[in-house]
Amino acid sequence: MSKLALEHFLPYRLNRLSTAVSLRFRRVYGPHHNLTIPEWRVLATLGQFETMSAKAIGAHSAMHKTKVSRAVRALEERRWLKRRESVDDRREEFLSLTAQGLEAYADIVPRALAFEAQILATLGPQAQALLGALDRLEETFEPGRS
Amino acid sequence: MSKLALEHFLPYRLNRLSTAVSLRFRRVYGPHHNLTIPEWRVLATLGQFETMSAKAIGAHSAMHKTKVSRAVRALEERRWLKRRESVDDRREEFLSLTAQGLEAYADIVPRALAFEAQILATLGPQAQALLGALDRLEETFEPGRS
Protein backbone atom coordinates (compact mmCIF):
# COMPACT_ATOMS: atom_id res chain seq x y z
CA MET A 1 0.00 0.00 0.00
CA SER A 2 1.46 3.32 -1.05
CA LYS A 3 2.03 5.95 1.57
CA LEU A 4 2.40 9.66 1.47
CA ALA A 5 4.72 11.84 3.50
CA LEU A 6 2.65 14.89 4.25
CA GLU A 7 5.66 17.04 5.00
CA HIS A 8 6.94 16.51 1.47
CA PHE A 9 3.60 16.83 -0.24
CA LEU A 10 3.61 19.79 -2.59
CA PRO A 11 0.15 21.26 -1.94
CA TYR A 12 0.82 21.08 1.77
CA ARG A 13 4.21 22.69 1.45
CA LEU A 14 2.88 25.47 -0.72
CA ASN A 15 0.12 26.18 1.73
CA ARG A 16 2.49 26.27 4.66
CA LEU A 17 4.96 28.48 2.91
CA SER A 18 2.29 30.85 1.74
CA THR A 19 0.83 31.32 5.19
CA ALA A 20 4.27 31.65 6.76
CA VAL A 21 5.25 34.33 4.27
CA SER A 22 1.97 36.18 4.67
CA LEU A 23 2.37 36.09 8.41
CA ARG A 24 5.85 37.48 8.21
CA PHE A 25 4.71 40.08 5.74
CA ARG A 26 2.34 41.44 8.35
CA ARG A 27 5.25 42.96 10.19
CA VAL A 28 5.96 45.00 7.10
CA TYR A 29 2.74 46.90 7.54
CA GLY A 30 4.68 48.54 10.30
CA PRO A 31 2.75 51.10 12.27
CA HIS A 32 -0.45 50.12 10.47
CA HIS A 33 -0.80 46.96 12.47
CA ASN A 34 -4.42 46.29 12.00
CA LEU A 35 -4.43 46.14 8.23
CA THR A 36 -5.85 42.94 6.83
CA ILE A 37 -4.67 41.21 3.70
CA PRO A 38 -7.76 42.16 1.69
CA GLU A 39 -7.30 45.75 2.78
CA TRP A 40 -3.65 45.62 1.76
CA ARG A 41 -4.62 44.27 -1.63
CA VAL A 42 -7.10 47.03 -2.25
CA LEU A 43 -4.57 49.59 -1.12
CA ALA A 44 -1.92 48.11 -3.38
CA THR A 45 -4.25 47.98 -6.36
CA LEU A 46 -5.39 51.55 -6.00
CA GLY A 47 -1.84 52.69 -5.41
CA GLN A 48 -0.95 50.97 -8.63
CA PHE A 49 -3.81 52.19 -10.80
CA GLU A 50 -5.02 55.37 -9.12
CA THR A 51 -8.71 54.86 -9.78
CA MET A 52 -10.73 51.72 -10.27
CA SER A 53 -14.15 50.22 -9.74
CA ALA A 54 -14.61 47.61 -7.03
CA LYS A 55 -15.12 44.96 -9.65
CA ALA A 56 -11.87 45.80 -11.35
CA ILE A 57 -10.06 45.68 -8.04
CA GLY A 58 -11.46 42.25 -7.41
CA ALA A 59 -10.36 41.06 -10.83
CA HIS A 60 -6.87 42.38 -10.36
CA SER A 61 -6.33 41.19 -6.83
CA ALA A 62 -8.14 37.88 -7.07
CA MET A 63 -10.72 38.62 -4.44
CA HIS A 64 -14.38 37.80 -4.16
CA LYS A 65 -16.57 40.83 -4.56
CA THR A 66 -17.82 40.62 -1.00
CA LYS A 67 -14.25 40.63 0.24
CA VAL A 68 -13.56 43.71 -1.84
CA SER A 69 -16.72 45.39 -0.67
CA ARG A 70 -15.81 44.91 2.98
CA ALA A 71 -12.19 45.90 2.55
CA VAL A 72 -13.25 49.03 0.69
CA ARG A 73 -15.58 50.01 3.46
CA ALA A 74 -12.88 49.42 6.06
CA LEU A 75 -10.39 51.58 4.17
CA GLU A 76 -13.04 54.22 3.70
CA GLU A 77 -13.69 54.33 7.44
CA ARG A 78 -9.96 54.69 7.91
CA ARG A 79 -10.10 57.69 5.57
CA TRP A 80 -7.63 56.07 3.22
CA LEU A 81 -10.06 55.71 0.36
CA LYS A 82 -12.76 57.80 -1.22
CA ARG A 83 -15.62 56.95 -3.55
CA ARG A 84 -16.80 58.93 -6.51
CA GLU A 85 -19.95 57.88 -8.25
CA SER A 86 -19.80 57.21 -11.94
CA VAL A 87 -21.97 59.46 -14.08
CA ASP A 88 -22.45 57.26 -17.09
CA ASP A 89 -23.17 54.12 -15.07
CA ARG A 90 -24.57 54.87 -11.70
CA ARG A 91 -24.25 51.31 -10.49
CA GLU A 92 -20.51 51.48 -10.18
CA GLU A 93 -18.31 53.75 -8.12
CA PHE A 94 -14.80 54.91 -8.85
CA LEU A 95 -12.51 54.32 -5.94
CA SER A 96 -9.23 56.05 -5.23
CA LEU A 97 -6.90 56.72 -2.34
CA THR A 98 -7.05 59.84 -0.24
CA ALA A 99 -3.92 61.77 0.66
CA GLN A 100 -3.71 59.72 3.83
CA GLY A 101 -4.12 56.54 1.83
CA LEU A 102 -1.35 57.53 -0.54
CA GLU A 103 0.84 58.35 2.41
CA ALA A 104 0.31 54.92 3.91
CA TYR A 105 0.92 53.34 0.53
CA ALA A 106 4.15 55.26 0.09
CA ASP A 107 5.14 54.17 3.57
CA ILE A 108 4.45 50.49 3.08
CA VAL A 109 5.59 49.88 -0.49
CA PRO A 110 9.33 50.31 0.00
CA ARG A 111 9.22 47.99 2.97
CA ALA A 112 7.20 45.46 1.00
CA LEU A 113 9.71 45.56 -1.82
CA ALA A 114 12.57 45.21 0.62
CA PHE A 115 10.84 42.24 2.18
CA GLU A 116 10.46 40.59 -1.19
CA ALA A 117 14.03 41.41 -2.12
CA GLN A 118 15.25 39.84 1.07
CA ILE A 119 13.42 36.63 0.31
CA LEU A 120 14.84 36.51 -3.19
CA ALA A 121 18.27 37.28 -1.81
CA THR A 122 18.22 34.34 0.55
CA LEU A 123 17.42 32.21 -2.46
CA GLY A 124 20.36 33.58 -4.37
CA PRO A 125 20.62 32.00 -7.80
CA GLN A 126 17.62 29.82 -6.99
CA ALA A 127 15.43 32.90 -7.07
CA GLN A 128 15.03 32.98 -10.83
CA ALA A 129 14.21 29.30 -10.79
CA LEU A 130 11.45 29.86 -8.29
CA LEU A 131 9.98 32.76 -10.24
CA GLY A 132 10.12 30.75 -13.43
CA ALA A 133 8.34 27.84 -11.81
CA LEU A 134 5.74 30.23 -10.42
CA ASP A 135 5.10 31.62 -13.88
CA ARG A 136 4.63 28.16 -15.24
CA LEU A 137 2.32 27.04 -12.45
CA GLU A 138 0.21 30.14 -12.55
CA GLU A 139 -0.31 29.64 -16.20
CA THR A 140 -1.39 26.08 -15.49
CA PHE A 141 -3.65 26.70 -12.53
CA GLU A 142 -4.87 30.21 -13.09
CA PRO A 143 -5.61 30.57 -16.74
CA GLY A 144 -7.20 33.75 -17.95
CA ARG A 145 -4.85 36.09 -16.17
CA SER A 146 -2.85 38.41 -18.36
CA MET B 1 7.53 57.42 -5.50
CA SER B 2 8.09 53.68 -5.79
CA LYS B 3 5.23 51.54 -6.91
CA LEU B 4 4.46 47.89 -6.56
CA ALA B 5 2.86 45.57 -9.07
CA LEU B 6 0.66 43.35 -6.98
CA GLU B 7 0.46 40.66 -9.62
CA HIS B 8 4.22 40.20 -9.43
CA PHE B 9 4.51 40.46 -5.68
CA LEU B 10 5.85 37.25 -4.24
CA PRO B 11 3.65 36.87 -1.14
CA TYR B 12 0.59 37.52 -3.26
CA ARG B 13 1.64 35.05 -5.91
CA LEU B 14 2.41 32.38 -3.35
CA ASN B 15 -0.95 32.86 -1.73
CA ARG B 16 -2.78 32.66 -5.02
CA LEU B 17 -0.92 29.61 -6.17
CA SER B 18 -1.40 27.85 -2.88
CA THR B 19 -5.14 28.36 -2.87
CA ALA B 20 -5.45 27.43 -6.54
CA VAL B 21 -3.55 24.21 -5.96
CA SER B 22 -5.54 23.38 -2.85
CA LEU B 23 -8.74 23.99 -4.70
CA ARG B 24 -7.71 21.72 -7.52
CA PHE B 25 -6.55 19.13 -5.05
CA ARG B 26 -10.07 18.90 -3.72
CA ARG B 27 -11.12 17.02 -6.80
CA VAL B 28 -8.62 14.36 -5.86
CA TYR B 29 -10.64 13.46 -2.82
CA GLY B 30 -12.89 11.86 -5.37
CA PRO B 31 -16.00 10.31 -3.92
CA HIS B 32 -15.22 11.77 -0.52
CA HIS B 33 -16.31 15.23 -1.59
CA ASN B 34 -16.94 16.74 1.73
CA LEU B 35 -13.52 16.23 3.24
CA THR B 36 -11.93 19.40 4.50
CA ILE B 37 -8.25 20.19 4.38
CA PRO B 38 -7.78 19.77 8.14
CA GLU B 39 -9.52 16.43 7.92
CA TRP B 40 -7.32 15.40 5.04
CA ARG B 41 -4.23 16.35 7.02
CA VAL B 42 -5.27 14.28 10.00
CA LEU B 43 -6.07 11.38 7.72
CA ALA B 44 -2.73 11.70 5.98
CA THR B 45 -0.83 11.94 9.24
CA LEU B 46 -2.49 8.91 10.77
CA GLY B 47 -2.08 7.00 7.53
CA GLN B 48 1.58 7.81 7.72
CA PHE B 49 2.21 7.05 11.39
CA GLU B 50 -0.56 4.65 12.36
CA THR B 51 -1.10 6.01 15.86
CA MET B 52 -0.53 9.42 17.31
CA SER B 53 -1.81 11.86 19.89
CA ALA B 54 -3.72 14.92 18.75
CA LYS B 55 -0.86 17.12 19.80
CA ALA B 56 1.60 15.16 17.69
CA ILE B 57 -0.73 15.35 14.73
CA GLY B 58 -0.88 19.09 15.09
CA ALA B 59 2.89 19.35 15.26
CA HIS B 60 3.34 17.24 12.19
CA SER B 61 0.65 18.81 10.07
CA ALA B 62 1.10 22.41 11.19
CA MET B 63 -2.34 22.82 12.60
CA HIS B 64 -3.63 24.60 15.64
CA LYS B 65 -4.86 22.27 18.33
CA THR B 66 -8.43 23.44 17.96
CA LYS B 67 -8.30 22.69 14.28
CA VAL B 68 -7.00 19.22 15.03
CA SER B 69 -9.62 18.67 17.70
CA ARG B 70 -12.43 19.51 15.33
CA ALA B 71 -11.04 17.53 12.43
CA VAL B 72 -10.58 14.53 14.69
CA ARG B 73 -14.15 14.69 15.86
CA ALA B 74 -15.38 15.00 12.28
CA LEU B 75 -13.39 11.97 11.19
CA GLU B 76 -14.59 10.08 14.22
CA GLU B 77 -18.20 10.80 13.34
CA ARG B 78 -17.42 9.54 9.87
CA ARG B 79 -16.14 6.32 11.48
CA TRP B 80 -12.75 6.81 9.88
CA LEU B 81 -10.93 7.31 13.15
CA LYS B 82 -11.00 5.77 16.59
CA ARG B 83 -9.68 6.94 19.94
CA ARG B 84 -7.93 4.86 22.55
CA GLU B 85 -7.17 6.39 25.87
CA SER B 86 -3.63 6.35 27.09
CA VAL B 87 -3.04 4.43 30.29
CA ASP B 88 0.11 6.12 31.52
CA ASP B 89 -1.16 9.64 30.79
CA ARG B 90 -4.86 9.90 30.90
CA ARG B 91 -4.88 13.41 29.47
CA GLU B 92 -3.96 12.28 26.00
CA GLU B 93 -5.63 9.91 23.61
CA PHE B 94 -4.07 7.75 20.96
CA LEU B 95 -5.74 8.18 17.62
CA SER B 96 -5.70 5.80 14.72
CA LEU B 97 -7.66 5.04 11.60
CA THR B 98 -10.44 2.49 11.43
CA ALA B 99 -10.67 -0.02 8.61
CA GLN B 100 -12.91 2.43 6.79
CA GLY B 101 -10.41 5.19 7.38
CA LEU B 102 -7.58 3.12 6.02
CA GLU B 103 -9.68 2.26 3.03
CA ALA B 104 -10.31 5.92 2.29
CA TYR B 105 -6.64 6.65 2.80
CA ALA B 106 -5.63 3.90 0.42
CA ASP B 107 -8.11 5.28 -2.05
CA ILE B 108 -6.95 8.85 -1.90
CA VAL B 109 -3.18 8.52 -1.62
CA PRO B 110 -2.44 7.22 -5.09
CA ARG B 111 -4.54 9.94 -6.59
CA ALA B 112 -2.82 12.54 -4.44
CA LEU B 113 0.58 11.31 -5.56
CA ALA B 114 -0.53 11.30 -9.17
CA PHE B 115 -1.76 14.85 -8.77
CA GLU B 116 1.57 15.93 -7.37
CA ALA B 117 3.45 14.04 -10.07
CA GLN B 118 1.41 15.77 -12.70
CA ILE B 119 2.31 19.17 -11.32
CA LEU B 120 5.98 18.30 -11.23
CA ALA B 121 5.73 16.91 -14.72
CA THR B 122 4.35 20.13 -16.13
CA LEU B 123 7.33 21.85 -14.56
CA GLY B 124 9.73 19.46 -16.20
CA PRO B 125 13.31 20.29 -15.36
CA GLN B 126 12.12 23.29 -13.35
CA ALA B 127 10.63 20.91 -10.82
CA GLN B 128 13.85 20.29 -8.96
CA ALA B 129 14.50 24.00 -8.87
CA LEU B 130 11.14 24.64 -7.27
CA LEU B 131 11.63 21.91 -4.70
CA GLY B 132 15.06 23.25 -3.88
CA ALA B 133 13.74 26.75 -3.42
CA LEU B 134 10.98 25.39 -1.23
CA ASP B 135 13.51 23.63 0.97
CA ARG B 136 15.44 26.81 1.35
CA LEU B 137 12.43 28.96 2.10
CA GLU B 138 10.98 26.53 4.59
CA GLU B 139 14.24 26.52 6.42
CA THR B 140 14.12 30.30 6.51
CA PHE B 141 10.50 30.81 7.44
CA GLU B 142 9.66 27.70 9.36
CA PRO B 143 12.60 26.89 11.54
CA GLY B 144 12.34 24.11 14.04
CA ARG B 145 10.91 21.57 11.65
CA SER B 146 12.87 18.42 11.15
Place this chain on the structure above:
DNA sequence: AATGGACGGTTACGAAAGCAACCATCAAAA
Protein backbone atom coordinates in the same frame (compact mmCIF):
# COMPACT_ATOMS: atom_id res chain seq x y z
C1' DA C 1 -0.29 14.18 51.33
C1' DA C 2 -1.07 18.86 49.56
C1' DT C 3 -0.38 22.50 46.44
C1' DG C 4 0.79 24.97 42.29
C1' DG C 5 2.22 25.12 37.69
C1' DA C 6 2.39 22.91 33.25
C1' DC C 7 0.12 20.22 29.80
C1' DG C 8 -3.42 17.58 26.48
C1' DG C 9 -7.62 18.46 24.78
C1' DT C 10 -12.34 20.74 24.32
C1' DT C 11 -15.41 24.59 24.04
C1' DA C 12 -17.35 29.40 23.91
C1' DC C 13 -16.93 33.51 21.55
C1' DG C 14 -15.73 36.90 18.13
C1' DA C 15 -13.65 37.89 13.49
C1' DA C 16 -13.31 36.66 8.71
C1' DA C 17 -14.97 34.27 4.49
C1' DG C 18 -18.07 32.60 0.77
C1' DC C 19 -22.80 31.72 -1.05
C1' DA C 20 -26.93 33.32 -2.12
C1' DA C 21 -30.34 36.60 -2.11
C1' DC C 22 -31.14 41.23 -2.81
C1' DC C 23 -31.29 46.30 -4.60
C1' DA C 24 -30.62 49.63 -7.96
C1' DT C 25 -29.33 50.46 -12.53
C1' DC C 26 -28.41 49.55 -17.23
C1' DA C 27 -29.21 47.67 -22.00
C1' DA C 28 -31.75 45.32 -25.35
C1' DA C 29 -35.77 43.52 -27.18
C1' DA C 30 -40.67 43.68 -27.74
Place this chain on the structure above:
DNA sequence: TTTTGATGGTTGCTTTCGTAACCGTCCATT
Protein backbone atom coordinates in the same frame (compact mmCIF):
# COMPACT_ATOMS: atom_id res chain seq x y z
C1' DT D 1 -42.33 52.64 -23.21
C1' DT D 2 -42.44 48.51 -21.06
C1' DT D 3 -40.40 44.34 -20.00
C1' DT D 4 -36.70 41.17 -19.29
C1' DG D 5 -32.24 39.80 -18.27
C1' DA D 6 -27.72 41.00 -16.89
C1' DT D 7 -24.49 43.73 -13.98
C1' DG D 8 -22.08 46.44 -9.88
C1' DG D 9 -22.32 46.34 -5.34
C1' DT D 10 -24.15 45.34 -0.49
C1' DT D 11 -26.01 42.48 3.12
C1' DG D 12 -27.79 38.22 5.73
C1' DC D 13 -26.75 33.61 6.83
C1' DT D 14 -23.70 29.96 7.70
C1' DT D 15 -19.27 27.88 8.12
C1' DT D 16 -14.49 28.16 9.46
C1' DC D 17 -10.83 29.66 12.30
C1' DG D 18 -7.96 31.49 16.20
C1' DT D 19 -7.79 33.42 20.97
C1' DA D 20 -8.77 32.71 25.33
C1' DA D 21 -10.82 30.47 28.91
C1' DC D 22 -11.64 26.15 30.79
C1' DC D 23 -11.42 20.98 32.55
C1' DG D 24 -9.05 17.19 34.02
C1' DT D 25 -4.57 15.16 34.71
C1' DC D 26 0.24 14.97 35.61
C1' DC D 27 4.41 16.24 38.10
C1' DA D 28 7.51 18.76 41.10
C1' DT D 29 8.05 20.99 45.22
C1' DT D 30 7.04 21.25 49.89
